[in-house]
Amino acid sequence: MHNNYNKLKQHFLKIDHFRHLSAITGWDQAAMMPSGGNDARSAAMAELSTHIHQLSTQPVIAELLDNVANESLSNEQQASVREMARTYKLSTVLPEALVKAKSLAGSKCEHAWRGQRPENDWNGFSKNLKSVVELTQEEAQIRSESLGVSPYDAMLDIYEPGTTSESLDSIFNNVKGWLPGLIQDVQDKQKSEVYKKPSETYSIEDQNALGKEVMDLLGFDLNHGRLDISSHPFCGGVPSDVRITTRYDEQDFVQSLMGIVHETGHARYEQGLPKHLAGLPVGEARSMGIHESQSLFFEMQLGRSDAFIHKLSPLAVKHFSHNDPAIFAADNLQKIYTRVQPGFIRVDADEVTYPAHVMLRYEIERDLINQKITYQDIPDLWDIGMKKYLNLSTKGNYKDGCMQDIHWTDGSMGYFPSYTLGAMYAAQQMATMKQTVDVDSAIESNDLSPIFNWLSENIWQKGSLLATDELVKQATGETLNPSHFKAHLFKRYLG
Amino acid sequence: MHNNYNKLKQHFLKIDHFRHLSAITGWDQAAMMPSGGNDARSAAMAELSTHIHQLSTQPVIAELLDNVANESLSNEQQASVREMARTYKLSTVLPEALVKAKSLAGSKCEHAWRGQRPENDWNGFSKNLKSVVELTQEEAQIRSESLGVSPYDAMLDIYEPGTTSESLDSIFNNVKGWLPGLIQDVQDKQKSEVYKKPSETYSIEDQNALGKEVMDLLGFDLNHGRLDISSHPFCGGVPSDVRITTRYDEQDFVQSLMGIVHETGHARYEQGLPKHLAGLPVGEARSMGIHESQSLFFEMQLGRSDAFIHKLSPLAVKHFSHNDPAIFAADNLQKIYTRVQPGFIRVDADEVTYPAHVMLRYEIERDLINQKITYQDIPDLWDIGMKKYLNLSTKGNYKDGCMQDIHWTDGSMGYFPSYTLGAMYAAQQMATMKQTVDVDSAIESNDLSPIFNWLSENIWQKGSLLATDELVKQATGETLNPSHFKAHLFKRYLG
Incomplete structure (x- = not known):
């Protein structure tokens, strides 16, 4: 039995x-x-x-x-x-000695990086990175032999099981065809836009109270989780007790507020995982990409939608009672939250330019792991990629270029694509959801449950019961199709 | 080697x-x-x-x-x-089966007790207590054989190694000789005292800010610890990161404020343990009684002293800027913090009546573990003891009588004496300290370090290097001598 x-x-x-x-x-x-x-x-x-x-x-x-x-x-x-x-x-799959060596090299590289990045010290950093890259190449080789796929695809499998660089190449080639043009067109369109930027002090108490009310509106279950502060926002804890964090900037409520919406998306996925499978691998979130699809569904599909911004506006006016209400007018908030501006830093990037940051990193880490390039090629390739995708040069600017992210310092190569896969899954989910759910009306009515019920049935309750492709197919009728993401961006930013 | x-x-x-x-x-x-x-x-x-x-x-x-x-x-x-x-x-020393059985019976009894106490349901409670007592008797018997002491002394050894009921009998017989008279005399003296009681709302924010400033004055190292809120205040965490908690009552700042002083005493002991022995049993706090001696040194010897109350007074005025300052006048605060009033509840008891609560429990748990009485005798013995020591009857009032504490619900018999041993150790430490340290001047000067240095050298830095008796002897020149405690109470309350 x-x-x-x-x-x-x-x-x-x-x-x-x-x-x-x-x-x-x-x-x-x-x-x-x-x-x-x-x-x-x-x-x-x-x-x-x-x-x-x-x-x-x-x-x-x-x-x-x-x-x-x-x-x-x-x-x-x-x-x-x-x-x-x-x-x-x-x-x-990995020998203990390699795990230990990589962990040691990663800790050393990451720790030193915290000091080297502000100093723009590529020379110092690259010495540590060399070891991390070599050990990750060794790791990828072993994983590759075990799975029968290319070394980089074996790394992808850790974070996004089933995804291949063949499919990513095809997706990103598609994106490359329209993204630079879109970025240009949106910038041209937004050039003449006038709006008020945050210029007052927004008390942490008010920001926190607004954040809590937004979490509540988004169905975060405070009986099974908390909101706190940390220097890098994240979603942690366990499904029965999800801990999300934010950081507050008294001069600017914008990032923190949408950050809370983002982490609430992660949190609801965790809180919504199937209870009868709790504690088993099959009861966990499907993948990094699917996890990111939930945070981005909340932040981008829901949180930046006109309907949601209109809901947010009076809440912000209520909580920031000591501040100029003009900034929280729906029209003004919407302009703030949909502004497109190419920049050096991935984590500060808007929804439109973000995929460019990911593609750049994907191409470099793929070729690095497949040993087509070496760690010394990274700064030049970074500069070339940034020029090509965003028309920005990072020549000599390592700290805002290839030294900006923590991911490579400990050898988490293969992670970056999850971000853009998540954005694409989210757009596809919304497109499908809208066939049966009147999303805008749900938001307007203050009862968002039809939206959450769809996500719960189609994503959250599935845990890891299905492979990613099958999960996406059952939920949306097709496997990943980047055209939904493209349509979403064109509609929101040029529509 | x-x-x-x-x-x-x-x-x-x-x-x-x-x-x-x-x-x-x-x-x-x-x-x-x-x-x-x-x-x-x-x-x-x-x-x-x-x-x-x-x-x-x-x-x-x-x-x-x-x-x-x-x-x-x-x-x-x-x-x-x-x-x-x-x-x-x-x-x-205990067979696994007994440990599991006691843990199970204890959890069951404690859990049910939370509902039974408000219902005054001795009948229901006593059924669970019966199992806990029987299993604890079995435990005590095994420990007794292993240590070659009486069953109850073997239980004492868990919390207060080296202490015997012979020494406790002698100490408590001494106390019984003067405590009832002292309680009566102090009540007579205080009958005519007029003072203001808290009657406003004291915001949690203000209470918390005052508490933090008092912790700072008392040398709590916030780089190695935190203050938070919990329904039962405690000192937890680890020596490098001590977590103390309090609970706030907006109608009354009195208990919470002195509670923070109390927990800060526990915390400084933990923070002051020898770093080079961290993580080893010998690097831990000596015993429950010595731990309590530090919290009570802070709360009773230091916190309720005239000099400290005079220091506290302007701080309270500053932080409770929206409240009537008259209540924080040193003279008024001092009356609040030295009021003596026999009552049913141990945790609410003042410094003078507290030992009566402990003696009562000690006598019952000693005879219970040594199988001189049964669990069914507890309510009557409780009533007799309360009448004898505090002139209060608990007949039929189980919830404010023998059902008030959590300790017996999970079989922690042998713990109660630590509270009064702690109070006595603290008085003895202060008497000795005063021979070389001008305690009042240190408090007045805002630099309490001479006090903390004495405690650090004589108590904190010793960890568990010495047996309790030897620790006390090296620190104070003699083993436990309850006359210091008696002298302290007579001086503060009748002096």
Whole structure:
């Protein structure tokens, strides 16, 4: 009677208990811990990591996975076993020595980077990056042999299982065909726009109260989560207790407010995962790209829509009662939140220029991992890419160029495409949703549940039961189709 | 070269890493977690508990402890081994089945008690208490055989190693000789006192800002700790990151403010423990009684002193700028903070009547564990004791009588004496300190460091290097002598 399956289930639930502790103490480290607590915390969390790794790589898992093939399992159990096997393979495919060496090199590179970036010190940085790249190439080679795909595709598989550089090339080639023109046209259109920018002090208390009300409007369940402050906003915690963070700038409410909308999207996905599969790999979010599709659905599809901006406007006037209300007029807010401006920094980029930042990074990391280029080629390729896509030069400007992101410092190559895949999935979800749900009316009526019900049924409740392609196909009737994203951008920015 | 000692050290440091995670996630559960996160958190923490228990009871520890006897160790290392052996014995002396049964019975009793207490439901409560008492008697019997002391003394040893009921009997017999008379005399003296009680709204923001300034005055290191809110104030976290909590009542600042002073005492002990022994049993606080001596030194010896009240007064006026300043006049504050009034509830008791609550509980739990009485005798004995010590009857009033505390619900018999031992140690420390430190001048000068230096040198830096008696003797020139406590009370309340 499913003896092996039940043993696997118990083992993965046990691992999940320790991952729970890691999620909460990790959140605490970022949002609560005073800096003097860092050494002891880091040591404790490293010990926990080691323990989780040990539990995740126990040979008994392989045995049980072999034996469970003889049990007659439901579809759900089969999907569960598939995800357990995937998790186990991800944990065991690399030799311990390589994992340790990469972790060490990554910590060293990241730590030094925090000081080197403000100094624009590419020379110093590149020495550490060299080791990280070499170890990541070694990692990719091993993963490549195990999966039977190219080294870079094997890295993609960590974050976005099933995605290939073949499909990404095709998608991005499409985008390259229309994005530079779109960016130019939008800038031309917006050139004559007049609007008020934030120029007063917006108290953190008011920002926080508005943020909480917006979270509530977006269905964030405060009985299963919190909002706090950290220097880098993120969504952490566990599905039953999701911890989102923001950072407040008293001179500018704009980023923080939409940041809360973004993290609320991540949070609702986590809060909406299937409860009966909680703690199992199959009960987790499908992928980084699908996770980002939910945050971007909230931030871009929903949060920047006319209807939502009209909903936001009176709330902002109410909470910022000491500030000039003109800035919160719907028309003004809408201009603020849809302004397009090519810039150096990815995390500050608007919805239209963002894919350019991702494509640039994708091309470099793909060729780096497939050993077509070396780490020394990065600054020149960055400059060429920025000129081509955004007409900006980063020659000699490393800190606002190839040294701006944390991702490569610890060898998370393969992650960047998730951002744009997420934006595309989100546009496709909205296009499909609008066939059956009157989204604008739902927003206007203050009852957004038809929107959330669609996401819950089609995305959240599916956990990792389906492969990404199948998930997208069941939800929208087709696999990823970037034309929805294109249509969305053209409509919003040139429509 | 200390091979066994080093292995022991590594093992105990490993255990400490997991205890760190337990401390932080436990704090989070009480101070941060939304209630919907409780089930998953409890499961994760139970898993962690099991893991810590497994690590703490590994037979390799016994082997290493045997072998380490052949190594030539420093005095400090010898003390370290002694405390490792004590910890190991505490963890291993009970059969697993008993530990589980008691934990289960305790959880059940405590959980039901939360509903039964408001209902005054002794009948329901006593059914669960019966199991807890029986299992604790069984536990005490096993500990008794292992230590060669009486069952109750074996329970005392968990919280206050070295203390015996013989010494407690002698101390409490002394107290019984003068306490009832003192309580009567103080009440007579205070009968005619006129003072203003808090009767306005004291904003939580103001209370929190005052609390933070008082913590700063008391040397709490905010780089190694935090102040937050929880429904039951406590001091948690780890020595490098001490988490204290309070609860605020907008109608009354009195309890919360002195509560912060109390928890700051606990916190400074933790923050002041020897850094080079961090993570080892010998580097931990000596005992519950010594811990309480630090919180009560801060709250009673320091916090309620004339000099400190005079320091507090202008700070309170400053922070409660919207409130009537008359209430914060030093003379008025002092009357508030030294009011004596016999009452039913221990946690609300003043400094003078508190020992009566402890003696009452001590006598009952001692006789219960030594099987001189049964759980059914508790209500009557409670009523008799309350009449004898405080002239109050609790007949039929279980909820304000024997059902008021959480301690017995999970079988923590042997804990109560720590409170009064702490008060006595604190008085003895202050009496000794005053021989070399001008405490009042230090407070007046805003530089309390001479006070903290004395505590650091004599208590905090000692960790568990010395047995309690030796610690007290080295610090004060004699072992526990309750006459200091008596002198303190007579001077403050009748002086």
